[in-house]
Amino acid sequence: MDSAERDQLFDRATELFDGLNARDVAAVALTWVDNSGITRVKSVPLRRFAHAAAWGVGASPVFDAFLFDDWIITGRHAGGPVGDLRLHPDLDRITVLAGQPGWAWAPADRHLQDGTPYVMDQRGAAKRATAKLAEQGCTAKAGFEIEWVIGKADTDDFVPATTGPAYGHTRQIEMSDYCADLLRALDQQDVVVLQLHPEYAAGQFEISTAPEDPVAAADTAVLVRETIRAITARHGMRASFSPKVVVGGVGNGGHLHLSLWKGEQNLFVGMTPEAESFSAGVLAHLRGLCAVGCPSLASYLRLVPSHWAGAYVAWGTENRETALRMIEGPHANLEVKCFDLTANPYLVIAGVLGAGAAGLAEQAKLPEPVVVDPVSIEGVPRLPTSLAEAVAEFEKDDVLTETFGAELAATIVDVRRGEMERYKDASPQGIANVTRWRH
Known part of the structure; x- marks a missing residue:
């Protein structure tokens, strides 16, 4: 992901701000689903949403090794303390949550720090x-x-x-x-x-x-x-x-x-x-x-x-x-x-x-x-x-x-x-x- 792509994402998310703010959104939940079928989340205040869209939100790759009960196994490609990924919200899917006043939601794609798609991202596999x-x-x-x-x-x-x-x-x-x-x-x-x-x-x-x-x-x-x-x-x-x-x-x-x-x-x-x-x-x-x-x-x-x-x-x-x-x-x-x-x-x-x-x-x-x-x-x-x-x-x-x-x-x-x-x-x-x- 180059600087021009990041700028485009920042600008798009900035354009969404007024509409979300008018609907009293305080924060955006960014979700992904792990290999055990549990929906995990990191959230950002609305004023940080444009930055998150461009640069992502940090999340450890260790979540790929979580069991459904939060027990962490040591796998062949996941499970250690080293590394970091970035969660990038899908701006086409941003949704104000009617059942959770004050919140919006977007599914996240997981990328490496340089913006490269993460090879074990489950949403990426579906794409x-x-x-x-x-x-x-x-x-x-x-x-x-x-x-x-x-x-x-x-x-x-x-x-x-x-x-x-x-x-x-x-x-x-x-x-x-x-x-x-x-x-x-x-x-x-x-x-x-x-x-x-x-x-x-x-x-x-x-x-x-x-x-x-x-x-x-x-x-x-x-x-x-x-x-x-x-x-x-x-x-x-x-x-x-x-x-x-x-x-x-x-x-x-x-x-x-x-x-x-x-x-x-x-x-x-x-x-x-x-x-x-x-x-x-x-x-x-x-x-x-x-x-x-x-x-x-x-x-x-x-x-x-x-x-x-x-x-x-x-x-x-x-x-x-x-x-x-x-x-x-x-x-x-x-x-x-x-x-x-x-x-x-x-x-x-x-x-x-x-x-x-x-x-x-x-x-x-x-x-x-x-x-x-x-x-x-x-x-x-x-x-x-x-x-x-x-x-x-x-x-x-x-x-x-x-x-x-x-x-x-x-x-x-x-x-x-x-x-x-x-x-x-x-x-x-x-x-x-x-x-x-x-x-």
């Missing part, structure tokens, strides 16, 4: 994968489903804050003010919500957002989660996005919806050969992708058959038990059902786009679709049943290693192994307890 797909003549649109539960705030156990039945209007009535405040906040932040509804588990809700550019979709997933967290706290409750809040209960998913485009043509409408090849690529690398999309020990408490979690390496049209669900109609898209919200959404985008691009390059073909619950068919392979199995699949997948780069791929593995070692003696209930309020 590179998006650009690689464009080199093959295609673009993608993406959106995440966000599932969470709301619990009472006076206990570390999970006590649902609402008693209404699954999918029931009673539950939404009990949380009427809360849901309305959440939707108002998201609307004020220019988040296009497609729907909100009570989900199956006790105290569970779900929001789906409109499809957008893949990196923007990951940004939106971060913004939506933190808005949910803020509004929930303002209503005197706690929010959990953990894949298994209570052992034996239904988990929270983080499904990814993805469509492939050439110009104005959605290639999934009518399942074109390109859409098939892209989907076949995702399916072929899905076991390794679990190391980024189902990245925690708690993920494998959720990823079980016959719970609509998508536990099998299979695809089907409107089949909610296959890992890949093909959705038909004018807004046709591919839903990846097996992922959850302990995942870093930027890593999810990078990995899925990298796998799909490999399928495009190979002109891969899908197997026959599965039209029943896969548990009833002999020979349909399971997705990994443990984090250790997912990591082993990830390590031997050359496409994923190339997508993420050797350093980031190795660090992902190191962090996963750190979690496995730290909680190797924990019971399922112990894992659920320790992860419940971290995501």
